[in-house]
Amino acid sequence: MAKKKTTQSDVSDIQIGIPQADRQSIAEGLSKLLADSYSLFLMTHNFHWNVTGPQFNSLHLMFETQYTELFTAVDEVAERIRSLGEPAPASFSKFTALASFTIPDEALSANDMIAHLVKGQEAVVRTARALFPVAEKANDQPTLDLLTRRMELHEKNAWMLRALLA
Template sequence: MSEIQTINGKEKMSINIGIADQHRKKIAEGLSKVLADSYMVYLKTHNYHWNVTGQLFHSLHEMFEEQYSELAEAIDEIAERIRAIGYRAPGSFREFSEITSIEEDSDQPDAMEMVRRLAVDHETILRTAREVLPACEEAGDEATIDLLTERLDVHSKTAWMLRSHLE
């Protein structure tokens, strides 16, 4: 049964979802990194969608749109999972910049370099997501494991498709 606690002079309902506080915190921190990486790749992919040129313009323009649309939905799901386990989801560019593993562009790459960079970025998200799994398994947090498993599948497939353009 959840209780009401007073924190900083405000009443707040405690969270009792069957996951210990220390596990929820560790999972939320890991998910925040996945969220930041995902958001940064979303921005980069959207930028590439707008700015791609060359012989492969049409196919890459459409592929990038599919990818950033999928990422937009995923970002929402990740942030909502962080909230569901009782933590604030980071939501500003500054916050994302501080915790992301994704490198921001400092130039305007050509089409094939865009593809290469996105392949590397999706592999980075895969590694970030895998880092959170042990904490989820230890806590018995099946919902987050399910979310991360789906993300692993999507990013693995996306990285493969991007790498295939480079062969």
């Protein structure tokens, strides 16, 4: 018996064990996480460039470490969205619409920057945590793993930043 040749149409429908509706719901939640993460990346990079004062060197380096990690994270989140078969949002207007917090426009003191970063870190955690039950219900272990790693990192960052304000 001859084997059927695989064609492009045979693989155009995603068959990863997660129904399309669930993949779409998860991707919507990941899009919010992407928007929050990218907004936090942008805010942290801004503060890295503009921080002043006696803590300049330590904050400048800390912010650089955090925005560098976020740069990698946004790619990972976007690629997970694409793996689920959905388009990843990729414009400032979409990120602004999806993000759960806004980036301050005004010049801030170092302590105010830290306070905004604590709130941003915690916003990312809340966004990830809100998606967890949706991914869990769909038995989507890769997304659950991604969410767990993001929550752990952002909770730790929030703790470290908050300690600077004590």
